[in-house]
Amino acid sequence: MILKEGIVLKEINFECFRCEKHNDNCEKTLNCCCKNCFKSDDTNLLKHLENNELDSIVEGKQQIRYKPGETIIKQNTSSTYVICVRDGLAKVYVEGIKGKSLVVRLIKKLDFVTGGDLFNGNVQRFTISAVTPVTCCLINTTKLSQLFSENNRFAVELLRHHAKQNNALLDKLVVLTQKYMPGRVADTLLYLKNDIFKTNPFSVPLTRQDLADMSNMTKESLVRILQQFKSSNLIKTDGNTIEILNEEALQEISKNG
Amino acid sequence: MILKEGIVLKEINFECFRCEKHNDNCEKTLNCCCKNCFKSDDTNLLKHLENNELDSIVEGKQQIRYKPGETIIKQNTSSTYVICVRDGLAKVYVEGIKGKSLVVRLIKKLDFVTGGDLFNGNVQRFTISAVTPVTCCLINTTKLSQLFSENNRFAVELLRHHAKQNNALLDKLVVLTQKYMPGRVADTLLYLKNDIFKTNPFSVPLTRQDLADMSNMTKESLVRILQQFKSSNLIKTDGNTIEILNEEALQEISKNG
């Protein structure tokens, strides 16, 4: 089954005994099934949906694999999908002025991305591309609004999700415009450790350019700040592995801007 | 009626013949009545609500007047209000690091602001303060979610509104981090002319500091750019009156960063 040029939907013929939907390897992993996936997380958008309601949106869902570097959603194209990541890491970024990119967010397992123009023309306002191999589900939004009347807790959940995204953007706006470079790099490092990888040390499948795009600076500047942090014994790096040695100090640097 | 220290609700004893709600001067202006107000604009959040549905949220509504400089919503305080501006101009800004403010948006007649943490703890993530005398309605959000099941078009409308805010923030993020000062000032000027005042010349009830906070720079830098624009005959200023003489050139400057 070919969706669009280059992207081929993996044929799924496995019958999942738990959700009664087509699935791959569902019995073994227990997290590949849509209903499990959707329901397994407290912050999950779809947690309030009843089984039959889930069925209606799961039905048209497409589960796709992307190789590192591949584009999942392209800025300024129209699409009516909500993305749910099942596995892997992807970056959400704005392609800005003169080729500059601004990484707004990293997304990983169970993260949802509801597009910029949801119910509003459906033009995507950012690009999402796979950092590691990514498996994700594309859920068609056209069915979402039908659910609102049946289940108003779902509408509330979706609004909450949007409100959170709004807050995150507002925070980012302040951080990127009002903090000096060391503060921004500190924020990026703490974000990676505490929100994304949740281990220490952690191995980052991102280039220095990516880290710079997250921190709104050039790669050269990022490297220099990283060196400063290293010589101050705040962090230790070995290639793409970063260890945070003094989190309090980084928090302090973040606070001071 | 005293809401909180310093803010006194004006007593309203006028009976509006069109909406049968309490109101002031409704017959004369025809735009002060909630239902008119809510329904008079195409982009209005509440346009899909039926009369009885509107009644339920209008009932607990508070209509308040603010003097220039007064705070309508204070960042980091909890409130469950959605703001609807009936008259005047207010600025929505984030109080950032080391006393720096970032004006995210100006709001005027019929604009809605749904708070940062709607359905999510209700902590406001920005401050709103009156620039001119402002009359606005505070609508309690606790009643909003009840309407979703009755009227799913309303939920869609609210989501659309949030999606738009998201896009605006994303745009602002790019503009403020990737454009040089002239580009940012050009954007601010075009925003004032085309989105806010819709006349040319227009009289801006904002200080240079406010304009600088909108453009993410110091007031000194803003003044200098304004002088540059003046000596290039792109604009003409007389105190707080600004006339845009060459919009195409400003668009070009905006584009080039």
Next chain:
DNA sequence: GGATAATTGATATATATCAATAAATGCTGT
């Protein structure tokens, strides 16, 4: 007429740019 806001100039500094090198990564063919 005193406070606040606007303007202008001189200087400092954070950060980008340019350029050169070093290290890693991927590919090719054997």
Next chain:
DNA sequence: ACAGCATTTATTGATATATATCAATTATCC
């Protein structure tokens, strides 16, 4: 599997520049 070459990525240094800061003056507004 591995050496060797090509390509990308990372690092470091020297320099340029956008922008902030500081200071002084002028205009504006209650």
